[in-house]
Structure formats: structure tokens, C-alpha cells
Amino acid sequence: MSPKFSLDPFEGQYAHRTSNMLSSEIRDLLSVTARPDIISLAGGLPYTQALSPEIILRTVRAVLEEDCAASLQYGPTDGYAPLKHDLMRVMGAEGTPCFPEDIMITNGAQQGLELIAKVFINPGDSIITEAPSYVGALNSFLSYQPRIHSIPLDEQGLRTDLLEEKLGELAREGSRAKFIYVVPNFHNPAGVTMSRERRFRLLELAHRHDCLVLEDNPYGLLRFEGDPEPSLRSLDEGRVIYLGTLSKIFAAGMRIGWVAAPHPILDKLLLAKQSADLCSSTFTQMVAHRYFAGEDWLGQVEQLKEIYRGRRDAMLEALEEHLEGIARWTRPQGGLFVWVTLPAFIKAPEMLAAAIDAKVAFVPGTGFFPYRGGENSMRLNFSYADEDTIREGIKRLSKVIKRELSLARAFGHDLDPLPEKGGPDGMTGG
Amino acid sequence: MSPKFSLDPFEGQYAHRTSNMLSSEIRDLLSVTARPDIISLAGGLPYTQALSPEIILRTVRAVLEEDCAASLQYGPTDGYAPLKHDLMRVMGAEGTPCFPEDIMITNGAQQGLELIAKVFINPGDSIITEAPSYVGALNSFLSYQPRIHSIPLDEQGLRTDLLEEKLGELAREGSRAKFIYVVPNFHNPAGVTMSRERRFRLLELAHRHDCLVLEDNPYGLLRFEGDPEPSLRSLDEGRVIYLGTLSKIFAAGMRIGWVAAPHPILDKLLLAKQSADLCSSTFTQMVAHRYFAGEDWLGQVEQLKEIYRGRRDAMLEALEEHLEGIARWTRPQGGLFVWVTLPAFIKAPEMLAAAIDAKVAFVPGTGFFPYRGGENSMRLNFSYADEDTIREGIKRLSKVIKRELSLARAFGHDLDPLPEKGGPDGMTGG
Numbered sequence: 001m002s003p004k005f006s007l008d009p010f011e012g013q014y015a016h017r018t019s020n021m022l023s024s025e026i027r028d029l030l031s032v033t034a035r036p037d038i039i040s041l042a043g044g045l046p047y048t049q050a051l052s053p054e055i056i057l058r059t060v061r062a063v064l065e066e067d068c069a070a071s072l073q074y075g076p077t078d079g080y081a082p083l084k085h086d087l088m089r090v091m092g093a094e095g096t097p098c099f100p101e102d103i104m105i106t107n108g109a110q111q112g113l114e115l116i117a118k119v120f121i122n123p124g125d126s127i128i129t130e131a132p133s134y135v136g137a138l139n140s141f142l143s144y145q146p147r148i149h150s151i152p153l154d155e156q157g158l159r160t161d162l163l164e165e166k167l168g169e170l171a172r173e174g175s176r177a178k179f180i181y182v183v184p185n186f187h188n189p190a191g192v193t194m195s196r197e198r199r200f201r202l203l204e205l206a207h208r209h210d211c212l213v214l215e216d217n218p219y220g221l222l223r224f225e226g227d228p229e230p231s232l233r234s235l236d237e238g239r240v241i242y243l244g245t246l247s248k249i250f251a252a253g254m255r256i257g258w259v260a261a262p263h264p265i266l267d268k269l270l271l272a273k274q275s276a277d278l279c280s281s282t283f284t285q286m287v288a289h290r291y292f293a294g295e296d297w298l299g300q301v302e303q304l305k306e307i308y309r310g311r312r313d314a315m316l317e318a319l320e321e322h323l324e325g326i327a328r329w330t331r332p333q334g335g336l337f338v339w340v341t342l343p344a345f346i347k348a349p350e351m352l353a354a355a356i357d358a359k360v361a362f363v364p365g366t367g368f369f370p371y372r373g374g375e376n377s378m379r380l381n382f383s384y385a386d387e388d389t390i391r392e393g394i395k396r397l398s399k400v401i402k403r404e405l406s407l408a409r410a411f412g413h414d415l416d417p418l419p420e421k422g423g424p425d426g427m428t429g430g
Numbered sequence: 431m432s433p434k435f436s437l438d439p440f441e442g443q444y445a446h447r448t449s450n451m452l453s454s455e456i457r458d459l460l461s462v463t464a465r466p467d468i469i470s471l472a473g474g475l476p477y478t479q480a481l482s483p484e485i486i487l488r489t490v491r492a493v494l495e496e497d498c499a500a501s502l503q504y505g506p507t508d509g510y511a512p513l514k515h516d517l518m519r520v521m522g523a524e525g526t527p528c529f530p531e532d533i534m535i536t537n538g539a540q541q542g543l544e545l546i547a548k549v550f551i552n553p554g555d556s557i558i559t560e561a562p563s564y565v566g567a568l569n570s571f572l573s574y575q576p577r578i579h580s581i582p583l584d585e586q587g588l589r590t591d592l593l594e595e596k597l598g599e600l601a602r603e604g605s606r607a608k609f610i611y612v613v614p615n616f617h618n619p620a621g622v623t624m625s626r627e628r629r630f631r632l633l634e635l636a637h638r639h640d641c642l643v644l645e646d647n648p649y650g651l652l653r654f655e656g657d658p659e660p661s662l663r664s665l666d667e668g669r670v671i672y673l674g675t676l677s678k679i680f681a682a683g684m685r686i687g688w689v690a691a692p693h694p695i696l697d698k699l700l701l702a703k704q705s706a707d708l709c710s711s712t713f714t715q716m717v718a719h720r721y722f723a724g725e726d727w728l729g730q731v732e733q734l735k736e737i738y739r740g741r742r743d744a745m746l747e748a749l750e751e752h753l754e755g756i757a758r759w760t761r762p763q764g765g766l767f768v769w770v771t772l773p774a775f776i777k778a779p780e781m782l783a784a785a786i787d788a789k790v791a792f793v794p795g796t797g798f799f800p801y802r803g804g805e806n807s808m809r810l811n812f813s814y815a816d817e818d819t820i821r822e823g824i825k826r827l828s829k830v831i832k833r834e835l836s837l838a839r840a841f842g843h844d845l846d847p848l849p850e851k852g853g854p855d856g857m858t859g860g
Contacts, residue, residue: 139701139705
């Protein structure tokens with residue numbers, strides 16, 4: 001029996017059950033990052049300023065003219081049907097086939113993760129994630145008390161050789177993983193993209209060991225360069241649960257995501273969604289439908305990509321200027337994040353307070369590991385701040401890092417400050 | 431370990447975990463009630479036609495002018511702060527004190543129920559609900575596998591004498607209930623309101639047996655007559671978790687509800703909310719704030735009450751005209767629902783197909799009991815259809831019931847068709 005919140009709030013016997021990767025200390029530190037004098041590279045916020053109020057007003061007006069009463073009413077648990085057709089086209093823009101009846105609409109992809117965790121995970125069940133992995137997914141999973149097995153990433157994405165070892169190990173125990181959770185494109189937090197070869201290998205291993213694959217694809221359409229890799233769903237529809245979201249290509253504040261899955265799984269998720277909140281907002285679903293059916297949404301995505309590409313370049317250039325030879329970092333072909341690995345003796349969580357003193361914020365890498373790891377790494381976001389702000393932020397950050405380095409040297413740390421080559425970007429191991 | 435959805439979708443080993451009170455058969459039958467030729471008294475839909483598109487457009491325009499980018503962005507997990515001030519005023523309109531910092535905003539009250547279930551219920555834990563009880567609450571609770579103890583209602587609400595017996599019984603077992611879930615005002619589905627005396631008695635018993643009380647109050651402001659009773663929260667803030675919603679006084683399609691609770695409980699719910707979906711829609715929260723801060727929302731509630739009062743009267747008159755001496759029913763002072771009890775030998779779930787043939791729909795009472803009960807009862811909704819439609823719907827329904835009665839008599843059922851006096855409106859027992 002899992003330890004649940006005690007019913008004795010009056011006796012102070014609270015049991016922690018819902019875990020959170022970010023320690024409360026770090027959360028407290030990061031809560032100040034909304035202050036205008038602090039440059040935050042910490043969040044994962046899309047640049048919603050790119051979407052004009054006129055377009056939103058136009059779509060809302062169209063919805064209200066068409067059927068105001070329906071937009072204010074409860075809707076079907078699986079989502080507003082016309083929007084499912086739009087989501088099919090959104091997936092089609094990345095070459096992923098999907099029918100509307102394969103889709104359930106959720107409150108952002110996060111709700112999809114939670115419902116999948118609720119439906120699949122019993123306490124003690126094994127599941128597999130990448131290391132590092134998306135903190136929101138880890139939170140949802142951990143709240144249902146699985147054993148999480150973390151498989152390191154490198155520049156080609158999930159280390160499928162290590163995945164194979166782990167799956168073999170579980171098989172020898174007579175056990176097996178319920179699912180393998182991956183973010184194949186422009187990984188959060190690592191910024192890397194899974195190679196085509198690894199995608200095929202992952203699905204082959206999943207098939208051999210009979211486990212499902214969760215493909216979380218929030219950033220796929222935000223590719224700045226290079227050719228897109230095929231989605232896992234497009235390679236094996238029967239084994240993959242696909243998670244999509246409009247948060248990064250339209251508006252996070254509308255809270256619209258979706259799950260595309262084999263129908264027997266979708267039926268279970270639907271019952272869980274009904275318990276969770278009956279249905280998602282009809283109003284925001286109808287507005288999103290008007291937007292994707294009637295506006296130049298692909299043009300808007302192009303505009304976002306141009307903005308984000310410039311910001312990524314600014315970040316990579318500034319990193320090179322200020323931290324070359326001191327740290328290592330990933331070079332994302334899209335998405336929102338760069339992962340920076342610092343010398344092993346630097347503890348990023350402890351450095352955060354100094355960074356905030358220097359008016360710059362990041363997320364310490366430890367937040368992206370379920371149990372431990374990532375101490376000398378950090379996630380930097382390039383989607384929200386503008387290019388000059390990003391340059392200034394990296395400059396401030398580099399000063400903090402260099403001060404930590406001098407201190408460490410003064411205290412006798414004698415070493416090549418660069419992290420070992422063996423673990424590419426420090427993502428392996430931790 | 432609870433039986434979870436199997437990971438073998440390919441081997442057909444699905445285990446049911448997320449339960450649903452309405453059998454799939456009944457859900458299939460009710461799914462046709464959207465057909466225009468069927469008069470549906472089955473749903474729980476508010477009359478959203480009462481809210482004008484102009485008002486919604488005005489509030490949206492104001493939001494976009496004020497801060498479009500913020501409305502499209504992620505927001506704080508606990509909700510949009512200015513809206514919390516409005517919710518405080520909404521609670522104040524019913525005499526319930528609350529501070530903004532006591533509130534977490536959710537996707538309708540349903541999400542509050544789910545998060546509470548997740549945080550509090552371990553498999554096998556005892557909880558207490560009314561009988562009948564709100565089907566959405568039962569679904570959320572049951573998905574975490576508690577033992578539900580159902581305490582009957584009568585015209586004065588929860589039978590606190592029977593509650594006392596049950597709590598005593600649990601205490602003698604060395605056990606106790608984690609919480610007691612009640613809908614004190616214009617109960618869904620029963621339509622009854624808990625008397626003042628019973629409210630005090632309930633809190634006294636909860637105190638003596640040290641359990642929390644969940645007060646679900648979606649309809650409190652929709653009182654057509656009589657004096658309001660004090661909310662449970664207003665009587666004992668430290669022991670009550672209060673659930674509110676804007677679905678019945680503003681727009682269900684915006685999916686805005688809230689939980690007001692002691693802070694240590696709120697902290698736990700906040701972590702669960704973060705896993706569940708990061709945050710509710712900033713867009714709909716900002717629209718709701720504009721509406722409640724700038725529009726005559728109390729005037730709108732008055733208008734809704736007038737409409738619903740007329741529809742309730744139409745339903746009660748039609749019941750009297752067509753079913754006097756055959757069935758019994760509750761006389762709600764507000765809200766959306768009437769509960770009808772039929773002679774004991776009539777099985778409402780089996781009668782539903784005949785009713786739909788006769789172009790009228792209701793929800794069989796069985797949907798509102800966790801395990802069994804309610805076979806000869808039904809819930810009728812009076813908020814959605816207009817007065818003439820309600821009259822016609824009851825007329826159709828009465829014909830179906832009378833045909834069932836004749837059939838039953840032909841098969842030798844020899845009895846006073848009226849349900850026993852002992853169980854007021856058939857709610858006790860089942």
C-alpha cells in the first residue's frame with residue numbers, strides 16, 4: 001500500500017506521496033525569476049508575443065457567431081470532433097498518419113502523461129525513461145510509484161545499446177518494462193534528436209520485449225535545419241502511444257494536447273479522462289479549431305522557427321564566446337533547449353543561488369533525473385528571451401561559473417575543467 | 431496491488447481499472463439523446479443560451495487588449511491570482527468566508543474530486559458518500575479503489591443518525607473514514623438540501639471521528655426559494671475541503687472550478703495538479719476574471735434562477751398531473767435535478783430503452799450508487815429543456831411507466847404501486 005496523504009492534517013502526520021523532481025528549495029529560488037531584473041533561461045515558455053491579438057479576436061468572434069451556447073457548454077470527453085480533424089492535419093505536416101478516431105484531446109500533453117501513468121502503472125512496475133528526461137513526465141510517473149530505469153542519451157538520442165542491456169536484465173529477472181518514454185525530437189531538456197537508426201532499433205527492442213513506447217513530440221514542427229526523422233508512430237502504430245500538443249505551435253494558455261493511440265488503449269484513457277475532469281474546455285477547443293481550420297498556422301510556425309533559430313544561434317555563439325573550453329553543450333536542430341555540462345566538481349543546484357544574485361536563472365540538471373544525476377549540468381531555454389537578452393544572460397552565467405571554477409581551484413581541485421569525453425555532454429552517467 | 435491496464439494490448443489481456451458507474455449499455459443508450467427528436471431529461475447541462483455572445487466577446491476583447499501574450503501563456507499551477515479574488519466574492523455571495531490564498535483553481539470541480547481522490551485514497555481505505563451520490567465523484571473515488579460506505583439521504587439530506595452508526599461501526603473495527611463526501615445544496619441527483627441541524631450534526635460527528643468533510647457546492651447560488659443554510663466551510667474551515675465551480679453560474683465550457691482547503695492540504699493538491707496538467711487554461715481564467723470583475727454576474731444568476739424555477743415548476747406540475755399516486759419525487763428548492771422513485775418492481779435501467787423508443791430520456795438511479803441500489807429510481811434534469819418540452823417529456827415518460835405498470839400487473843405483481851413510506855422517496859435502502 002502506497003503511503004497516502006494522512007487524514008490527520010490536525011496531527012501533522014503528512015506523508016509525501018506526490019513527488020516533485022525539483023526540490024522545494026530550488027523551486028523557491030526559481031519562483032523569483034519572474035522579476036524583471038532577472039534574465040530567466042530557466043522556464044520552458046514559448047514566445048506567445050508572436051501571435052497577434054487580432055487573430056485571436058477574429059477566431060473567437062467566429063466561434064461566438066457560429067455557436068456561442070455550444071462553446072460555453074460541456075463537450076464530449078474525447079474532445080471536439082472538428083478539432084480532431086485539424087490535429088490530424090498537424091500530425092500530417094510531420095508525416096505522421098492519424099485518423100480523428102485515433103485521438104483523444106487532453107489539457108496539454110501533460111494530462112496525457114498523467115492519464116497514461118494512472119492507467120498503466122502499479123506500484124513497483126518497471127518503466128523506462130531517458131536520462132535526463134522531461135520533469136513533468138517524471139512527476140506524473142513517480143506519483144504512481146514505479147521503478148524508473150533511466151537510459152542515458154548521447155547526441156544520437158537514446159543509447160539503444162544500453163536500452164537493450166536493461167531490457168535483457170529485466171527479462172532475466174522475469175520482469176519487463178510497461179513502457180519506454182522518449183522525446184525523440186529536440187529533447188527536453190537535452191536538446192538532442194534521436195537518429196533514424198536508433199528509432200528503428202528502439203521499436204525493434206520494444207517489439208522483442210513486448211513493451212509499449214510513449215512518443216512525446218511537443219517540438220517536432222519546430223525544426224530549424226536538417227531533415228525530419230520519421231515519427232515512431234509512423235513506423236509502428238500498434239505499439240506507440242503518441243503525445244502531441246498545441247502549446248508550442250499555437251498557445252500554451254489554451255491547454256490543448258492530445259493522445260493518439262491504439263483504440264483499446266484509447267478506451268481506457270477515455271474513462272480516466274472522464275474521472276479527471278469530464279472534458280477539456282469546449283471554448284478553447286472551438287477557438288483552436290477556428291485557428292487551425294481558418295488561419296495560416298503553418299506560416300505562424302515558420303515565423304516562430306525563424307525567431308527561435310536566431311535565439312538558439314545567439315545562445316550557442318555566446319556559449320562559445322564565454323565558456324569554450326570550460327563547459328560542453330548540445331547543439332539542438334530545433335525546439336527550445338540547450339543542455340550544458342559543467343566540470344564534474346561544480347554542483348549546479350548549489351550554484352543557482354549565486355546565479356540569481358548575478359541576475360540570471362537556469363534549471364539545474366538534477367531536476368531531470370528521477371533519483372539522482374545531473375549535478376554538474378543545467379538546462380537553458382532559448383525560446384523566451386530575445387537575442388540580446390540571451391547574450392547578456394550567458395555572459396552573466398559565465399561569470400558565475402568562472403568564479404565557481406576559481407574557488408574550486410583555490411580549494412585544490414586540480415583538474416581539466418572539461419567534463420570527460422566518455423559521457424557525451426555529461427548525459428551518460430550523471 | 432491494484433489491477434492495472436495490462437501492457438499486453440496485443441494479447442488482449444486488458445484489466446479494467448477505471449470503473450464507471452453507468453454500464454456501457456446505459457451509456458450507449460444515452461449517447462443517442464443528442465438526437466433532436468428525443469426529449470432529454472438525462473443530462474446535467476446548464477442553459478448556456480442564457481449568456482449573450484456580446485458579453486463573452488466584450489470580455490475576450492478586454493483580455494486581449496490588456497495582455498494577449500499572457501493569456502496565451504502557461505500560468506501558475508494554483509491559478510490566475512486576480513480570478514481567485516473573484517472566487518472569494520462568489521463564495522462571499524453565499525456567506526462563505528475565504529481568502530484568495532485558500533484557493534486552488536481546477537478544471538471544473540471534477541478535477542478537484544480527482545486530485546483529492548489521488549492524494550487521499552489508498553486501495554481499501556474507507557470513505558463515506560451519500561446514497562445516491564454524484565456519479566462523477568463516485569467515478570473518481572472508485573478509480574483509487576476505496577471501500578465506499580453509502581449513507582442514505584432523506585428530505586433533510588444526509589441521514590446523520592445512520593452516519594453515526596456507520597462511523598461507530600468503523601471505529602469498532604479499528605478503522606475510520608478518510609473523508610465524508612456531501613453535496614449539501616440541491617443535491618445531484620437527489621435534489622434535496624441538508625438541513626441546518628444535520629449540518630451541525632455532520633461536523634460534530636466528523637470532529638468526533640476525526641475525518642475530513644468534502645463539501646461539493648456546484649448549485650448553492652441557484653436557490654429559487656427559502657433561506658440559504660450555512661455552508662459547512664463557514665462552520666468549520668479547518669475540517670472542510672470546499673469544491674466550487676463556475677460551470678453552473680457562468681460557463682461549463684470554460685472548465686473552471688476551485689478547491690478551498692486548509693493550506694497543508696492545498697499544498698498536496700497543488701503538487702497533484704502540477705502532475706495532472708501543469709495549470710488550467712490561462713485564457714479562460716482571464717476571461718472569467720474579466721466577466722466576474724466587470725459584468726453583472728449576479729444579475730445573470732438571477733436570470734438563470736428565474737428560468738430554472740419556471741422549468742422546475744413545469745416539471746413538478748407535469749409529474750403531479752401524470753404520475754400522482756404512481757411515483758414519488760423530491761421538490762428541490764434550487765439546482766438542476768428532481769429524483770423520482772417508482773414502484774419497487776419497476777427496473778428503471780430496463781425501462782430506459784422503452785423510454786428512448788418513446789422519445790424521452792432519463793438517467794436510471796443505479797448510476798448514482800457505487801455498488802448497487804437505485805433500481806427503481808431515476809434522475810430528471812430541468813435546467814436544459816424549456817417548460818413546454820419538459821411537460822411533453824414527462825407526459826411521454828408517464829406513458830412508458832404506466833405501460834410498465836400494466837405489464838407488471840398482468841404478470842401478477844399485486845401491490846400498492848407507491849414505494850414504501852419508510853424510505854423517503856426510496857432513497858434509503860435501494
